[in-house]
Amino acid sequence: GNSVTQMEGPVTLSEEAFLTINCTYTATGYPSLFWYVQYPGEGLQLLLKATKADDKGSNKGFEATYRKETTSFHLEKGSVQVSDSAVYFCALNPGDTDKLIFGTGTRLQVFP
């Protein structure tokens, strides 16, 4: 079946620290991969995506590379800000049905 596994949170960092949030997936075909972010009290916003192996998605200083050999799509940022505090969701669209399958979400807390 199709599933997404994310690291447990919360992840607590000081401002300007390096961020990695791990995401691995299981899929029967060739999924598209997404990172969504949910700020407190808001809906989900797309952060970045990658649609085929070795693609790198990037936005607002965040990056993730679609690694088919390790079935991973880890999210990284070189220097986090307090405003990055949110819940981050890794997701896949398997393609056989048009739906997003989400990981459990990882809460990021950044302190000044």
Place this chain on the structure above:
Amino acid sequence: DTAVSQTPKYLVTQMGNDKSIKCEQNLGHDTMYWYKQDSKKFLKIMFSYNNKELIINETVPNRFSPKSPDKAHLNLHINSLELGDSAVYFCASSQGGQSDTQYFGPGTRLTVL
């Protein structure tokens, strides 16, 4: 202009009642979705519609009935509300397709007492 809007934002009701949540998108998308987010933040697809036609019904109880009067609207009606229905419900839309971005509404927090 809000891309995907939902009403109401908050809904508090008693067990056994019937309630509806409305969703509208002004992006011109063909596909709309309902997702449920539980208290642990876990998100799961409930339904999707493409151009008013039901495409996905993800083993949701019959008490939940989506209705799409046109491709810009997808409403969710819930009969005989139960405590376990308490959650945040998100509407989303996309052009449809594996690589297309789904755009989410702000969510409706439903609390069943």
